[in-house]
Amino acid sequence: MEKTLILVKPDGVQRCLAGEILARLEKRGLKIVALKMLRMDRALAERHYAVHREKPFFNDLVNFITSGPIIAAVLEGEKAVESARQSMGATDPKKAAPGTIRADLGINMEHNLIHGSDSPENAATEIATFFEPEEILGYTRDIDRWLTG
16 A cells, blocks of 8 residues: 655645545545644754755745644555545646645645645655654554454
């Protein structure tokens, strides 16, 4: 099973949309195997967005993601990265397909509610940035065992 990292950004938390965002992803067949609310400090934000360090919008990304609480989640499922990204829609809500999270709920490029890993390789790196291995449940290993007793 593939895993992906999802971040509900400060605008999603502030607008009380975290539950709806996560529910949409669960309805796609993705299972939440780790979840936490936190406030990113600048060092964590810079590490998370390091790939954009030389881009002119880097400081805006860091300032926004550190402006309020976020929710970090690890989701697991078949083609989790692809499935989550399809559900999210294009980065710009105005260009996102109807029915996607960003098209339906996003406001603009900066206030687009959600971050999702863009590849399985980046997902592994991003997950390790936000979660210790023991914080992540293996859905089939832990949750199915709990459900069946």
